[in-house]
Amino acid sequence: MIAQSTLKLLRDRFRAAIGRIGGDPDADPGVRVATEARFGDFQCNAAMALARKLGLKPPEAAQRIVAAVAPELAEVVEPLEIANPGFINIRLRTSYLARCLESIEPPAAGAEDRLGLPKVAQPERVIVDYSSPNIAKQMHVGHLRSTIIGDAFVRVLGFQGHDVLRQNHIGDWGTAIGMVILGLWYIAARLQRGERPAEIEKRIAELHALRGKPDETRQPVLERIAAEWSLDLENQALDDFADADIQLEQLELGYIFVQALVAAIGPLVIRVKRDDLIAVPQKVTRMLQQGGPENELERRAWRRAREISVAYCQSLYDRLGVLLKPEDFRGESAYNDDLPRVITDLRLTLKPRDRSRPAADAYGELRIDQGATCVYLYDAKHQPRFKNPDGQELPMIVQKSDGAYLYATTDLAAIRYRLMECVFPAGKGATRIVYVTDARQKQHFEMFLAAARALGWLTPRVNVQHATFGSVLGEDKRPLKTRAGKNVKLAELLDEAESRALRTLDEKLDQETGPQRGPLDEAQRREIARRIGVGAVKYSDLVRDRNSDYVFSFDAMLAMEGNTAPYMLYAYARIRSIYRKVEARLGKLDPYGPDVRISLDRPEERTLALRLVRFADTLDIVAADLAPHVLCSYLFDLAGEFMRFFEACPVLQAESDSLRLSRMRLCDLTARTLRVGLGLLGIEPVERM
């Protein structure tokens, strides 16, 4: 079998050769993809460093490397060339490229197409923590990025053969949960009274309008609303609401109402029955968290709110083609019972240190400050790792002065579970954890990961990566919002992308109804447009470096030119149409037949073949750096090189039958690579467009 990662093969050989002639056998052998095609396919830059070490001139060092490595690579590369000052230019033998591609078997029916790539020898147990919406809220663009990027990681790491566990750490507990429950009751009661959502929206607007108004203005309005609500709570059995059949949009409306109401109260005292209204949400939160039969109503309402939210999220995941499933939802509530133990562990482990001598490593200390339980983090020189704007050391608070826990506590409980308890098919405990959140949470992650290390839970053997990403901005360069200043709803965003894609598709199809395209009926068009629209939204999220902010633009993501989903899908569809055409004219041919040889005589054929062979190297980079945009760039290059091949090298009209089969094989290998590659990005291909 031919080694599929050519870069790895070259690296190993050069490293060994450099070791044999007196260089560092563990050092980077400096093998890179060539900076320019005229320098070959790869290059080795190790001679300059080696020359210094051995007291040689760089060209001499290069000579020695070449002499040492050449015999082992005779089958793989053309004679190595040395260029000034000491670059070694590496050009793969065309016969080697052809053999690599010939070794890729046709895809087995029903099985995953692996393009001949082996799975990793040592699978990691990876947790990818992504998406993580809050309950009772519609998903918006912020969640979109985490969801799409995280899903690409899951797919790529899974494809490589790692053991991947998806975790959707949803916000289903926390201090705001009382408002969610109250919101559920409120909306259920009002709907039962026959009120329409529009009326509730009006009431919310009324509340918002009270902001900044004098107390005398606010008081009567608030009293009136509170009185109506009290009546609901008295006259209607809360039982009836516990299983309310409402949609997430309505639940969210109720929640927003409660938020608006509380915000409008300010220093006023508004009573609902015997309670001061402003304290009711916290009271409900406490009742839920205490549990027990007397708080069963709160429990049921919480469970119902969660069900509604999970069902809503799942429908969006299904629409997006995201792998997350209900069993992957393991939110904050799952760790509630572990939180006291986290505090205990912190208390027992993070003892005060002797500062007169350096510490062995970074460490943490647990202290109570103003009633809050705090973890202070220090480096080995006893310097605080984090500071507040006043220059004082900044702790991570794990328990508030009122006894409540915070997300840092939950995150610690979650990582403990993931490292020690969570079960993979191949064993217990993750060896790699990937968190996919926006970049603003970076400091929080540094803090709680430092605490996890200080606790001894997180050891250097575990690879933890915080895959951050930038914000989605509107045309005004501010975080994307609607005209009304609301978050853009994900569902509406997808609707828009799909309908724009459909409009373009219809235009094209009406313009030219060639036999390759048509005939496509309404349902087929819609399905193609759906794939283009969803694909465009996903691709535009993946195509640039995660960390950069970007301006959301339908026009840019749906452009037919450039590094976009439509261009990729077009390239794929065009290749597929060759098959239909060849079969229509010549009957069924088997480009994978035993006598078929891949011919790479034309430069366009060779360039395409080289790109195909680089797929494995690309995936290694994507997986190691968690950089989906590297895969996008690869696929874009592949598509471009295929188009060039396609322009220059006739398939149907090839000079000979064997050349036709060779080119059909190249076409199919390209199509498969595009399909697999796009699939790893979570994008479904189209057979025609």
Added chain:
RNA sequence: GCGCCCGUAGCUCAGUAGGACAGAGCAGCGGAUUUCUAAUCCGCUGGUCGGGGGUUCGAAUCCCUCCGGGCGCGCCA
């Protein structure tokens, strides 16, 4: 104030375990089609890699400094 991210062609962005005259797409200009899908391909134009120092045989990439932008910084998540 401290910390993190960013500044590359008119626009949008690649390129950082240092490597050869800095790449692509879009836009602009000029070509290619009795089509294997022109949602394509080819060519041209276009850059003080934010400024300045330093390390190095070699710096967009590493270090220092300054300028400009974004984000974060104690009981929210």
